[in-house]
Amino acid sequence: MAVTSTGDEQARPSAWEAAWEVLAPVTDLVTPMAVRVAATLGLTDLMAGDVVPVEELARRSGTDADALGRLLRHLVCHGVFTEREPGRFAVNKPAALLASDHPSGMREQLDLGAFGGQMDLAFTGLLHTVRTGRPAWETVFGAPFWHHLAANPQLSLSFDATMAAGADYVADAAGGYDWSGVRHVVDVGGGTGALLAEVLRAYPDIRATLVDLPETVDRGRRHLAERGLETRCEFAGQSFFDPLPAGGDVYVLRRVVHDWSDDDALLILRRCADAAGQRGRVVVIDSSGGSGADPAMFAEMNLRMLVLLGGRERTAEDYVALAAGAGLDLADVHRTPLGHVVLDLRAAGQAPQEQGGGGSAQRRAMYGSTWPQ
Numbered sequence: 001m002a003v004t005s006t007g008d009e010q011a012r013p014s015a016w017e018a019a020w021e022v023l024a025p026v027t028d029l030v031t032p033m034a035v036r037v038a039a040t041l042g043l044t045d046l047m048a049g050d051v052v053p054v055e056e057l058a059r060r061s062g063t064d065a066d067a068l069g070r071l072l073r074h075l076v077c078h079g080v081f082t083e084r085e086p087g088r089f090a091v092n093k094p095a096a097l098l099a100s101d102h103p104s105g106m107r108e109q110l111d112l113g114a115f116g117g118q119m120d121l122a123f124t125g126l127l128h129t130v131r132t133g134r135p136a137w138e139t140v141f142g143a144p145f146w147h148h149l150a151a152n153p154q155l156s157l158s159f160d161a162t163m164a165a166g167a168d169y170v171a172d173a174a175g176g177y178d179w180s181g182v183r184h185v186v187d188v189g190g191g192t193g194a195l196l197a198e199v200l201r202a203y204p205d206i207r208a209t210l211v212d213l214p215e216t217v218d219r220g221r222r223h224l225a226e227r228g229l230e231t232r233c234e235f236a237g238q239s240f241f242d243p244l245p246a247g248g249d250v251y252v253l254r255r256v257v258h259d260w261s262d263d264d265a266l267l268i269l270r271r272c273a274d275a276a277g278q279r280g281r282v283v284v285i286d287s288s289g290g291s292g293a294d295p296a297m298f299a300e301m302n303l304r305m306l307v308l309l310g311g312r313e314r315t316a317e318d319y320v321a322l323a324a325g326a327g328l329d330l331a332d333v334h335r336t337p338l339g340h341v342v343l344d345l346r347a348a349g350q351a352p353q354e355q356g357g358g359g360s361a362q363r364r365a366m367y368g369s370t371w372p373q
């Protein structure tokens with residue numbers, strides 16, 4: 001039987017096509033995985049600016065030429081890499097962002113074997129998290145986040161490097177607090193000492209203690225030694241759930257509290273409050289909380305923290321309520337240019353009373369002018 005067409009059938013998308021057009025940008029897993037595989041294999045580096053036959057690229061990357069060709073053709077359809085002639089591929093502008101030496105650090109972040117890629121793969125367990133309220137990480141990788149890192153030194157190294165990356169972002173966090181007059185800063189969960197290095201470099205009279213898990217502290221010692229700063233530092237490889245070194249006048253927690261549930265976060269804040277005593281300060285620096293934050297970024301980080309660690313993103317108001325449970329009052333809070341939220345906390349009764357919000361306004365005005373170049 002002859003099929004006659006009015007032409008209307010082609011103009012009207014099927015229900016599936018109409019739904020897919022709306023949902024594809026938020027559901028497609030093929031393209032994001034393809035980009036990650038290209039980053040993991042280091043294809044941009046391996047092309048080294050040439051037009052490379054797929055067989056040669058397969059040889060260089062230790063992959064199957066047919067499969068690699070299919071991967072690249074899919075990516076070319078989405079604007080990443082270009083196929084100059086059939087079977088011969090080259091780097092274009094988006095693909096150039098995947099070079100190992102690109103300052104964005106994007107290749108490392110997308111590498112499926114490195115921390116960034118593993119973090120994304122944890123989301124294959126999102127359904128478990130939503131059903132149970134528990135971190136997907138422990139079911140996807142078979143152990144809770146910090147245990148898994150401890151058992152995988154390469155991954156732990158990659159995590160530390162990810163945390164220390166972004167010189168402008170670290171400088172923004174360090175510049176978000178007025179360190180003048182501080183004698184001894186204790187960075188609690190301070191990673192490999194990126195923040196401390198900024199503070200010590202800018203304030204030659206300040207001494208510091210780096211507190212973190214032992215292997216991370218060892219890396220921090222090397223990091224600070226390379227910058228000639230280790231003689232002004234003490235190193236405490238220990239848990240921050242145990243009593244903290246005494247003697248600091250500022251105990252800083254940067255991007256630590258959001259890793260933890262309210263109960264655990266309270267324990268950490270109590271350890272800081274105990275060590276800081278009546279005269280010391282506890283400074284919480286976090287990444288995306290509070291009014292004025294990008295709501296999409298806040299929502300994503302809030303979900304990420306749960307999926308990875310069982311933690312949560314908090315607003316400044318949430319932090320103030322949590323800190324009150326640890327016997328700490330808010331002396332000041334403000335936001336830095338790159339979006340860190342900085343809370344200056346003191347033992348209850350010791351915080352100076354802000355008059356008409358002047359403290360925050362003053363800190364905002366001081367930012368940039370007090371931070372030494």
Ligand SMILES: C[S@@+](CC[C@H](N)C(=O)[O-])C[C@H]1O[C@@H](n2cnc3c(N)ncnc32)[C@H](O)[C@@H]1O
Nearest residue numbers: 163189190191212213216238239240254255256
């Ligand atoms: C998200 S990272 C933040 C690191 C650093 N403060 C920064 O902003 O880059 C959290 C840090 O907490 C450390 N950490 C996790 N559990 C810890 C524990 N029980 N005691 C001490 N440090 C811990 C990790 O090793 C890691 O360096």
